[in-house]
Amino acid sequence: MNVVEVKGLCKSLGKKEILKNVSFTIGEHEIVGFIGPNGSGKSTTMKCLTSLLRPDKGSIVICGHDLLKEREEALRYTSALIENPGLFPTLSGFENLIYFAKLRGVDNARVEEIIAFTKLGKHIHKRSAHYSLGMKQRLGLGIALLAKPKFLILDEPTNGLDPSGIMELREELRELVNKEGMSILVSSHQLGEMDKIADRLICINNGVIIEPPQHIQEQHAYTFLFHGEDQMRAKQCAKGLRVEEKNKGLCVYFHNEEEMQVYLGKLLKEQIIIRDIVKEVIDIEQLYREMYQEEG
Numbered sequence: 001m002n003v004v005e006v007k008g009l010c011k012s013l014g015k016k017e018i019l020k021n022v023s024f025t026i027g028e029h030e031i032v033g034f035i036g037p038n039g040s041g042k043s044t045t046m047k048c049l050t051s052l053l054r055p056d057k058g059s060i061v062i063c064g065h066d067l068l069k070e071r072e073e074a075l076r077y078t079s080a081l082i083e084n085p086g087l088f089p090t091l092s093g094f095e096n097l098i099y100f101a102k103l104r105g106v107d108n109a110r111v112e113e114i115i116a117f118t119k120l121g122k123h124i125h126k127r128s129a130h131y132s133l134g135m136k137q138r139l140g141l142g143i144a145l146l147a148k149p150k151f152l153i154l155d156e157p158t159n160g161l162d163p164s165g166i167m168e169l170r171e172e173l174r175e176l177v178n179k180e181g182m183s184i185l186v187s188s189h190q191l192g193e194m195d196k197i198a199d200r201l202i203c204i205n206n207g208v209i210i211e212p213p214q215h216i217q218e219q220h221a222y223t224f225l226f227h228g229e230d231q232m233r234a235k236q237c238a239k240g241l242r243v244e245e246k247n248k249g250l251c252v253y254f255h256n257e258e259e260m261q262v263y264l265g266k267l268l269k270e271q272i273i274i275r276d277i278v279k280e281v282i283d284i285e286q287l288y289r290e291m292y293q294e295e296g
């Protein structure tokens with residue numbers, strides 16, 4: 001079942017058409033990266049999903065509830081962190097949490113769980129005005145999670161985070177999906193980061209959803225080295241996959257690990273011996289530039 005179904009979303013702000021017939025779905029337990037250049041319509045889409053903006057046309061269904069017709073039901077399953085976490089700077093992290101917990105009718109046990117999640121330790125009792133951006137983000141995320149949403153929206157959560165903060169966020173999001181069964185839509189214009197965080201990407205440019213090129217979807221590439229004629233036989237085993245013959249061997253692109261397992265199984269069956277395997281690094285940033293230059 002899809003957690004989110006967006007169909008034919010259109011939104012103009014002033015005289016400008018910002019979203020042009022935007023449609024996509026998000027499945028259960030998925031982390032979906034929402035990428036696009038500055039001003040492409042990511043925040044506008046997210047604001048429509050949280051009911052901060054009303055679309056001119058189209059429909060949004062969250063956990064089976066139509067956001068335009070059954071707003072309360074649909075939003076009961078949704079939580080969002082859009083732009084800066086809206087914290088009260090003079091209150092401590094703990095007081096901020098208690099305030100939002102009361103507002104949402106959340107019990108103390110859940111507050112304790114969220115305090116542990118934020119990993120703020122003794123800082124939880126310090127004024128949030130003194131927190132670093134990473135600490136504010138963690139507290140903001142904690143507040144968004146208080147009511148155990150099924151669908152979490154994060155608008156550029158990596159903004160201002162250093163590489164270790166980004167790595168931590170990645171692990172936290174994966175944990176939320178695995179332990180709390182959440183689906184997450186996370187936006188960024190940093191494709192490199194999104195590529196690591198998300199299971200799948202939705203790309204937007206100029207208010208229009210565009211297909212990521214095939215090579216972005218093939219996120220695993222390995223170069224295999226074989227003896228003599230084995231390379232030709234290995235190529236025949238790769239029917240349906242993209243392959244490139246290189247001086248050093250045969251580079252094969254896979255969409256996921258399972259596809260690679262199937263390929264390795266075929267090599268084994270054909271008794272083709274692999275001399276070496278090298279994981280290729282796909283220059284995702286370069287692909288991104290090409291993609292938006294082509295579209296723009």
Ligand SMILES: Nc1ncnc2c1ncn2[C@@H]1O[C@H](COP(=O)(O)OP(=O)(O)OP(=O)(O)O)[C@@H](O)[C@H]1O
Pocket residue numbers: 013014016018036037038039040041042043044045189
């Ligand atoms: N209130 C408004 N009135 C008119 N135009 C607006 C308004 N808010 C946003 N826009 C325009 O809508 C377009 C899309 O903005 P949006 O914030 O959705 O993009 P974004 O993809 O989230 O960009 P960024 O990555 O910079 O956050 C931009 O061209 C922006 O200038």
